[in-house]
Amino acid sequence: MHIDLRTVSIKPQRQTFDHIARRIGPDKAASRYQxxxxxxxxxxxxxxRPTWDPxxxxxxxxxxxxxxxxxYAFKDPRQFYYGAYTLARAKQQETAESNFDFVEGRGLADxxxxxxxxxxxxxxxxxxxxxxxxxxxxxxxxxYGYGTALTQPCLYHSMDxxxxxxxxxxxxxxxxxxxxxxxxxxxxxxxxxxxxxxxRYVEDCFVLKDPLEVYVAQMVALDGLLYPLVYETIIDNxxxxxxxxxxxxxxxxxxxxxxxxxxxxxxxxxxAAAESPENxxxxxxxxxxxxxxxxxxxxxxxxxxxxxxxxxxxxELVGQFNARLAKAGVSL
Amino acid sequence: xxxxxxxxxLGLKEKYQHMTRGLGWETTYQSMDDVFPFVKYExxxxxxxxxxxDPFRLTMDAYWKYQxxxxxxxYAIIDAYAQxxxxxxxxxxxxxxxxxxxxxxISPLEYMAHRGFAMTGRQFPGVGPxxxxxxxxxxxxRHAQTQIHSISNYNKYYNGFHEYRHMLERVWYLSVPxxxxxxxxxxxxxxxxxxxxxxxxxxLTNLLFVPFVSGAAYNGDMxxxxxxxxxxxxxxxxxxxxxxxxxxxxxxxxxxxxxxxxWIDKWTWRGYRVLTLVGMMMDYMLPKRIMSWKEAWEVxxxxxxxxxxxxxxxxxxRPPKWLDQIEQDKDHxxxxxxxxxxxxxxxxxxxxxxxxxxxxxxLSQKYPNSFDKYxxxxxxxxxxxxxxxxxxxxxxxxxxxxxxxxxxxxxEPGDPTQICYREVDYKDNKYHFCSDGCKEIFEHEPEKYIQxxxxxxxxxxxxxxxxxxxPTAEGFDPLxxxxxxxxxxxxxxxxxxxxxxxxxxxDEWRGMATKNV
Ligand SMILES: [Fe+2]
Ligand SMILES: [Fe+2]
Numbered sequence: 001m002h003i004d005l006r007t008v009s010i011k012p013q014r015q016t017f018d019h020i021a022r023r024i025g026p027d028k029a030a031s032r033y034q035x036x037x038x039x040x041x042x043x044x045x046x047x048x049r050p051t052w053d054p055x056x057x058x059x060x061x062x063x064x065x066x067x068x069x070x071x072y073a074f075k076d077p078r079q080f081y082y083g084a085y086t087l088a089r090a091k092q093q094e095t096a097e098s099n100f101d102f103v104e105g106r107g108l109a110d111x112x113x114x115x116x117x118x119x120x121x122x123x124x125x126x127x128x129x130x131x132x133x134x135x136x137x138x139x140x141x142x143x144y145g146y147g148t149a150l151t152q153p154c155l156y157h158s159m160d161x162x163x164x165x166x167x168x169x170x171x172x173x174x175x176x177x178x179x180x181x182x183x184x185x186x187x188x189x190x191x192x193x194x195x196x197x198x199x200r201y202v203e204d205c206f207v208l209k210d211p212l213e214v215y216v217a218q219m220v221a222l223d224g225l226l227y228p229l230v231y232e233t234i235i236d237n238x239x240x241x242x243x244x245x246x247x248x249x250x251x252x253x254x255x256x257x258x259x260x261x262x263x264x265x266x267x268x269x270x271x272a273a274a275e276s277p278e279n280x281x282x283x284x285x286x287x288x289x290x291x292x293x294x295x296x297x298x299x300x301x302x303x304x305x306x307x308x309x310x311x312x313x314x315x316e317l318v319g320q321f322n323a324r325l326a327k328a329g330v331s332l
Numbered sequence: 333x334x335x336x337x338x339x340x341x342l343g344l345k346e347k348y349q350h351m352t353r354g355l356g357w358e359t360t361y362q363s364m365d366d367v368f369p370f371v372k373y374e375x376x377x378x379x380x381x382x383x384x385x386d387p388f389r390l391t392m393d394a395y396w397k398y399q400x401x402x403x404x405x406x407y408a409i410i411d412a413y414a415q416x417x418x419x420x421x422x423x424x425x426x427x428x429x430x431x432x433x434x435x436x437x438i439s440p441l442e443y444m445a446h447r448g449f450a451m452t453g454r455q456f457p458g459v460g461p462x463x464x465x466x467x468x469x470x471x472x473x474r475h476a477q478t479q480i481h482s483i484s485n486y487n488k489y490y491n492g493f494h495e496y497r498h499m500l501e502r503v504w505y506l507s508v509p510x511x512x513x514x515x516x517x518x519x520x521x522x523x524x525x526x527x528x529x530x531x532x533x534x535x536l537t538n539l540l541f542v543p544f545v546s547g548a549a550y551n552g553d554m555x556x557x558x559x560x561x562x563x564x565x566x567x568x569x570x571x572x573x574x575x576x577x578x579x580x581x582x583x584x585x586x587x588x589x590x591x592x593x594x595w596i597d598k599w600t601w602r603g604y605r606v607l608t609l610v611g612m613m614m615d616y617m618l619p620k621r622i623m624s625w626k627e628a629w630e631v632x633x634x635x636x637x638x639x640x641x642x643x644x645x646x647x648x649x650r651p652p653k654w655l656d657q658i659e660q661d662k663d664h665x666x667x668x669x670x671x672x673x674x675x676x677x678x679x680x681x682x683x684x685x686x687x688x689x690x691x692x693x694x695l696s697q698k699y700p701n702s703f704d705k706y707x708x709x710x711x712x713x714x715x716x717x718x719x720x721x722x723x724x725x726x727x728x729x730x731x732x733x734x735x736x737x738x739x740x741x742x743x744e745p746g747d748p749t750q751i752c753y754r755e756v757d758y759k760d761n762k763y764h765f766c767s768d769g770c771k772e773i774f775e776h777e778p779e780k781y782i783q784x785x786x787x788x789x790x791x792x793x794x795x796x797x798x799x800x801x802x803p804t805a806e807g808f809d810p811l812x813x814x815x816x817x818x819x820x821x822x823x824x825x826x827x828x829x830x831x832x833x834x835x836x837x838x839d840e841w842r843g844m845a846t847k848n849v
């Protein structure tokens with residue numbers, strides 16, 4: 001006999017797990033983001049100290065100068081848990097795929113003015129290494145940060161940066177005559193004076209020990225200037241007006257990604273700064289420092305495409321950056 | 333030469349190389365030693381990271397696409413299972429205790445794997461292994477979350493699930509799986525990879541997942557079965573990574589062999605001890621059995637593992653130590669573990685019971701050398717006592733093994749009537765062990781294992797009472813105080829299955845589907 005269990009209407013004993021109910025109230029159903037995030041990381045009674053860092057517990061809030069009474073005050077406005085994250089990215093990669101198909105299928109890369117193509121190769125392809133640096137930095141925060149609310153989206157960010165590095169690689173392979181464009185770009189990244197400020201910036205991030213300072217250097221300052229500069233300003237505006245629309249199509253993933261991701265970054269900064277005057281002061285110090293370094297490092301990169309305009313446009317972007325951070329509660 | 337043609341010619345492997353390998357560089361503004369500070373202290377020598385063979389070639393866009401497809405299907409089934417009261421279709425409500433064991437003991441390890449692989453994914457100087465580790469880190473948070481989300485529905489209707497995160501850090505038996513993973517992530521990056529990537533994911537994974545996933549399938553639990561199968565498709569990638577790690581390390585330098593061998597010995601033993609819980613689940617907690625623990629060990633370790641170690645012999649690797657003891661133990665450990673939980677069912681967040689006559693016959697048949705001789709008489713005795721109203725709950729605390737943290741319940745190799753004790757004097761203290769394996773692991777790293785947060789010691793030291801509790805007060809009940817600290821609801825989460833709220837509710841709810849109420 002088949003029993004139809006759907007007809008049974010039974011009253012649940014509880015709506016969610018107790019640690020979630022303590023946060024959202026006992027009578028509310030929890031979202032998947034909440035159940036997959038809140039208090040998921042262990043906090044008490046660790047068994048052993050790390051052999052690689054005996055000064056700290058495995059997960060230890062004191063690795064950062066930023067102090068939070070509750071590390072789950074951080075919220076991802078996108079509510080990304082793994083399922084929501086992969087679904088969102090799968091959709092974006094579908095768009096990216098059809099954009100690549102469009103450009104490839106119509107041979108649009110061959111229609112680009114030679115000079116513009118040259119500029120794109122020079123400007124964009126070395127950035128795959130910067131994105132790889134972003135992947136390293138996101139991995140660092142995921143590993144040594146405190147609380148799933150912060151570490152989880154940092155892994156997503158890290159993998160996004162790997163994805164971006166791979167999309168840039170594809171643009172290189174599409175525009176360039178051969179894989180040599182990648183070697184060429186790497187040579188520039190390693191040796192060309194235009195790139196040394198940025199490479200130094202990225203390498204300096206690799207040796208930071210405070211996960212929140214890495215967050216500021218990568219997610220706030222570098223992403224916050226690089227994406228508006230390269231993708232929004234240079235590619236989508238300046239180059240598009242010179243016949244470079246196909247390039248804007250090939251980098252649409254980056255533009256969309258940044259527009260989405262910066263909401264999460266703003267929310268994170270806002271929460272940390274609102275916590276205490278000490279946090280706010282610390283963030284202001286870090287953000288000022290890394291903003292100035294990022295702006296200086298990006299200037300010669302901007303010049304590749306903007307020439308003499310680079311100075312003015314970069315200052316404008318720094319102004320916008322300051323305004324954005326002011327909204328998040330940090331005055332620079 | 334036609335450039336266009338050479339462009340098209342990029343093979344999959346070459347293309348993937350450009351998509352990953354080419355991304356990294358030798359840092360010069362900061363030294364490589366500062367950028368990757370943990371890669372030398374374990375003594376492993378790597379000369380050429382480029383010799384790493386990418387075990388799978390998945391770019392991020394492909395990863396997102398495949399994984400999103402899997403998530404879409406999985407969550408559709410989870411939703412349907414919840415909406416249709418799928419929990420009422422399990423064989424009988426005792427089965428749900430196996431799911432409790434899983435959420436409490438295993439899912440938090442998935443999360444630890446996620447963080448651990450993020451650590452190695454940051455620390456290896458090679459681009460290939462870094463990417464593979466980070467993808468696994470991403471998969472592991474998937475496993476943690478899909479398990480939490482699937483089992484969330486059980487938590488709405490049954491006891492014992494509601495404080496899994498709090499209990500993980502406190503309840504006595506949960507320190508066994510937890511300390512296992514704490515041990516792995518506090519090791520260096522190479523040991524972590526051998527511990528989790530190889531020993532756990534490659535050698536022992538089938539002994540963990542097949543029992544739970546098949547157990548779910550056999551017992552009508554579609555929800556658990558579905559996330560299990562969905563996770564298994566990630567495991568294929570994790571297993572190739574685990575094997576590649578071992579081969580890569582061993583091929584890089586002959587000096588690596590003794591270090592790796594010691595890790596394989598240690599982590600096989602550590603993993604095997606944790607699997608005691610799984611063995612017990614297979615033999616006692618599944619109303620419909622899949623196979624016995626002993627059979628599982630024979631198929632998945634002795635046969636499959638045997639072939640693996642034969643294959644690794646060309647690198648100089650020999651099978652893990654203490655296999656002779658495991659060989660003798662396989663007739664015993666599941667019975668010894670269930671007896672322990674039956675004893676301590678008052679301090680436990682799932683229910684216990686005495687197997688039915690049919691089930692005891694099944695155990696006799698599966699364990700002809702041990703069950704009738706050593707374990708059936710004891711179970712029958714306890715059953716008789718319970719019938720007379722003398723259900724015995726042990727209120728004294730057991731001595732724990734300093735390494736694996738399991739109570740000292742295991743017996744001497746060769747004598748199943750004699751409890752096995754080992755001890756070591758170290759810096760003015762005496763440390764106790766369940767076995768030669770655990771003793772030797774301690775002796776190799778005493779400074780690590782003297783730190784163990786042993787639940788019993790912690791209770792005796794007064795660290796397991798809620799704030800404000802006064803243990804010197806008149807009529808102080810230490811067990812009750814500890815259970816408060818655990819957030820364990822006395823009479824709902826613990827004690828026997830017979831007479832439990834879970835049992836009553838399940839019967840009533842199923843009755844509503846089959847009878848006119
Ligand atoms: Fe997993
Ligand atoms: Fe032990």
